[in-house]
Amino acid sequence: MTHDDHTHDGPADDAAALAPLVAALPRSLEPPHDLWPAIADRLGPPAAAATTRGASAFLARRWSTAAALAAGLALAALSSGATAWLLRRSEGAVAAAPAGLAPGEAAYQRTAAELARVLAARRGELAPATAATLARNLAIIDQAIAESRAALAHDPGNDDLVALLYASYEQKVALLRQAIDLPRKS
Amino acid sequence: MTATAPAPDPDAPDAGASADLVRRARAGDHGAFAALYRATVGRVYALCLRLEGDAARAEELTQDVFVRAWERLATFRGDSAFATWLHRLAVNVVLGDRRAAWRRERRVRPTHDALVLEGAGVAPAAGGMLDLDRAIAALPAGARLVFVLHEIEGYTHDEIAAMTGIAEGTSKTQLFRARRLLREALDR
Numbered sequence A: 001m002t003h004d005d006h007t008h009d010g011p012a013d014d015a016a017a018l019a020p021l022v023a024a025l026p027r028s029l030e031p032p033h034d035l036w037p038a039i040a041d042r043l044g045p046p047a048a049a050a051t052t053r054g055a056s057a058f059l060a061r062r063w064s065t066a067a068a069l070a071a072g073l074a075l076a077a078l079s080s081g082a083t084a085w086l087l088r089r090s091e092g093a094v095a096a097a098p099a100g101l102a103p104g105e106a107a108y109q110r111t112a113a114e115l116a117r118v119l120a121a122r123r124g125e126l127a128p129a130t131a132a133t134l135a136r137n138l139a140i141i142d143q144a145i146a147e148s149r150a151a152l153a154h155d156p157g158n159d160d161l162v163a164l165l166y167a168s169y170e171q172k173v174a175l176l177r178q179a180i181d182l183p184r185k186s
Numbered sequence B: 001m002t003a004t005a006p007a008p009d010p011d012a013p014d015a016g017a018s019a020d021l022v023r024r025a026r027a028g029d030h031g032a033f034a035a036l037y038r039a040t041v042g043r044v045y046a047l048c049l050r051l052e053g054d055a056a057r058a059e060e061l062t063q064d065v066f067v068r069a070w071e072r073l074a075t076f077r078g079d080s081a082f083a084t085w086l087h088r089l090a091v092n093v094v095l096g097d098r099r100a101a102w103r104r105e106r107r108v109r110p111t112h113d114a115l116v117l118e119g120a121g122v123a124p125a126a127g128g129m130l131d132l133d134r135a136i137a138a139l140p141a142g143a144r145l146v147f148v149l150h151e152i153e154g155y156t157h158d159e160i161a162a163m164t165g166i167a168e169g170t171s172k173t174q175l176f177r178a179r180r181l182l183r184e185a186l187d188r
Helices: A009-024 A036-042 A054-077 A080-092 A103-121 A128-154 A159-181 B015-026 B030-052 B055-075 B082-108 B131-137 B141-152 B157-164 B168-187
Strands: none
Touching (some): A009 B141, B015 B055, B082 B157, B157 B168
């Protein structure tokens, strides 16, 4: 507990008088009713985790749009053999998310990885300065993603952090998409 | 923001057992999640009750916390204890509920500081509450929020400011006010 304020006698007296009472408060109180049956009724399948309500559901819809755009552009850039491969990968994308990731996040990661593979195949077509700038920008976005994930690990219910995380993924997908569309030696 | 760890709960399962229950719950095992619920519901309910000051609302929020925890289990990476993660989740659920209430309230009358809803205070909850708990329940909402987070849950003023959107100075003012009101109530 912190006591970092008030040096006047009155407030200090208030704090001192209350401190032992606060210390004696039980930290755990049983609810008067068993809440588990009502909770159990509301539990969906585990696959619904992390993309079910509020901002998460909204962001999941945004992910679908971004992923569709990204996948479309990636498909346009691929050879027919690679297209078949990507289709197989995309079909597998409905599988459960890896442990520790929200399902939407895993989908973003897969799309970014697929776009990065397409881009890697074109690496020689980009001017060195363009490639270097692209690499630096991607590193910045990856750092932002890592920081948002770390913050979410400590503050799991924070929808603002979820929004930041997904915004960073959208930036990454958009940047990769744009890079794939760049003309040769630009 | 640094998440402040709640005090250890002597009834909580040990770390190994808790990790196993979390792993099973993430795989969809309702029984494992029920065991986690049994081990932690007292802490969550106490937090909700003290922040809300109303037993019925605290029960609803406690349910919301566990449903949200189930939905968010995939994001629990085990960097902290499950109880710590759940505690922070519970604070966010209650604060989210407060924000929604504040938005509804703002449609009716303007306020200058988020989450500082100065109602007349709720009626003390009945049944088994200590005098101090009853007095906390009767505090105005803004003062009660800061008192519970600072004095009972151990959050600092800057953490409270970041979590709630109020100014750090407002948090200190609300704490001062809460202490004074509590002393007056207990001295009656």
